[in-house]
Amino acid sequence: MSEQQPVKLIGAFGSPFAHRAEVALKLKGVPYELILEDLENKSDLLLTHNPVHNMVPVLLHGDETVCESLVIVEYVDETFDGPPLLPKNSYDRAKARFWAHFIEHRCLKPFWLSMWTEGEVQTEFMEETKQNLTLLEAQLNGKKFFGGDTIGYLDLAACMLAQWHDALEKVTGVSLVTDDDFPGLRRWAKEYTSNEAVKQCLPKRDLLVTYFGLHKQKYKSFANALVSQ
């Protein structure tokens, strides 16, 4: 696919996954059209281009369609010129992919469930999240970003722990990623949200708070249903 073919990104307000894809395009300097979905009323465009999951983000590049946020990030990195998002070295790339998988499955999932469950179940998810975030924080090891001085793949994978985390804790009152417990991650979050490319795609915190507040009941129901399975 020629780099010159038009790029469209189907996203949705508030989606950290769509944010990942959008930041990747911004970092590479790729012009694109952003199409915002109403997730309560999904468009034919979304349903036809992601028939398997019916979810955002979806990248349309000419005639081609790419789904899954981290798959999109790798595709953007491989297709377009600009600063590399993944490390050049194969071993470092393997480490980045390993930690992205860890973030997705061992951090973000229990983190999300910590927000919307209650009682003993919530306590367990919070413990699991804290243990895993401790391992993740160690990967920063004093660096500005996970990959070093410049923002990259793993920072995008962890984006929910920046802006979204603050909004979620405000809506739910659940305090997880504090300055005392995770000074490294809090420092990283400030660096992440100060990045020029990220700022252009970052939803405002107070709008996120409103958004999560509106959907609170729905998230609680889904979380509790998932847990009771």
Add this chain to the structure above:
Amino acid sequence: MIPYLHPGTLNIYEPFVKAMAGEGDELKLLGMWASPFVLRTRLALSFKGLSHDYIEEEIFGNKSKLLLMSNPVHKKVPVLIHNGKAICESQVIVQYIDEVFTGTDRPSLLPANPYDRAVARFWATYIDDKLFTSFMTMIKGKTSEEKAEGRKQSFAVAETLEGALKELSKGKPFFGGDNVGYLDIALGGFVAWVHTGDILSGSKQFDANKTPLLAAWFERFCALDATKAVMPDVEKLVDLSKMRQARDDAAAAAVSQSS
């Protein structure tokens, strides 16, 4: 807070520790014979023609020091150790060996084109999210209704994969086209479990009536020399499944008696 570690102690926060010194291209794989993720990795090594030492971890025994050192985060197999550097997670391992070991005698698993690579990665993620989850529900479901629901989900997933195979193979034998590729190997890791399930249930997971392309793919993939070289003993898997089922049934009976 990250606890202080005295210098010289094992850094448990670094998953890729230098397990041992190696020279040239030394490959070791830590595995467990019944694991589909280990099989996936062994298939990749087999199809790439990569010789390696295989070290079996005990199923019910203690985990080895080498495993705990080289995958302190998850303490799970597979772990590939390449010249002393450890790589974990089966899909990460397969991509790593595909990138590192190239050349005319080392066929590429991932396609050359970024878009085709993205499609392969999408479906590999789908297989791990949906197919694996449905299999686990079938095996570990607490009630017979839950297990039946898992089986129903697994058939739905198979139908979706049938569509993917039709689109990606374009009439050729494999997801990768003429030759086995990344996605064939991603799904291939599950062939031993599928075969075992077929024997235990008396019916086919990849039914030729519902998913003809997948059924044909399954037979074809299992018949390849590179697959047969690493395929676990399915009869042993059947025995293991029966043993695990009996153990779970006994545990469930004990719980219901005591309550």
